[in-house]
Amino acid sequence: MSFFNPVTMSRAPQPRLRVAAALWEELMHRLRERGGGVHESGAFLLGTGEGPQRAASSFVLYDDLDPNCLAEGYVRFDGRYYGRLWELCRRDSLSVVADVHTHPGGAGQSRSDKTHPMVSIPGHIALIVPNYAQTPVSAADVGVYVYRGRYRWGNYRGRRATIVLDIHTEELQIQ
Numbered sequence: 001m002s003f004f005n006p007v008t009m010s011r012a013p014q015p016r017l018r019v020a021a022a023l024w025e026e027l028m029h030r031l032r033e034r035g036g037g038v039h040e041s042g043a044f045l046l047g048t049g050e051g052p053q054r055a056a057s058s059f060v061l062y063d064d065l066d067p068n069c070l071a072e073g074y075v076r077f078d079g080r081y082y083g084r085l086w087e088l089c090r091r092d093s094l095s096v097v098a099d100v101h102t103h104p105g106g107a108g109q110s111r112s113d114k115t116h117p118m119v120s121i122p123g124h125i126a127l128i129v130p131n132y133a134q135t136p137v138s139a140a141d142v143g144v145y146v147y148r149g150r151y152r153w154g155n156y157r158g159r160r161a162t163i164v165l166d167i168h169t170e171e172l173q174i175q
């Protein structure tokens with residue numbers, strides 16, 4: 001008999017990642033450009049936020065940190081380059097709020113995506129963008145995965161993806 005309790009599980013705080021529409025467009029543009037429609041590309045999203053509530057304010061492309069990481073056609077980020085990433089975070093007082101990479105087809109996780117989280121901290125958010133980001137990408141198109149530890153992931157797709165990934169148009173700041 002199992003004492004697995006779905007009620008307790010559902011109490012895990014709902015992660016939320018806010019990204020301004022302009023930043024998202026810029027990110028998609030760069031991923032599209034770096035992938036050239038023929039190979040995967042990716043980035044770390046940097047930002048601020050405590051626990052499950054996070055906001056992205058910038059990004060750093062994988063191949064700007066590790067020049068060889070796209071050479072195989074899929075992302076293979078060399079662990080030696082994490083130092084540069086942490087250095088950037090320290091310099092700007094930001095943290096890694098998510099990672100994102102493109103896939104040739106759908107936005108499902110590959111076996112390697114599941115077994116090699118870019119940041120192995122429970123609660124980390126990994127985004128997968130379909131079609132090498134060649135077409136406009138809304139939040140509902142993105143595969144949103146939340147790391148649970150021990151190579152297990154929460155999976156948010158379609159309408160549920162839009163609950164975690166909030167791409168918002170910034171209101172004008174009138175003072």
Ligand SMILES: [Zn+2]
Nearest residue numbers: 101103110113
């Ligand atoms: Zn992948």
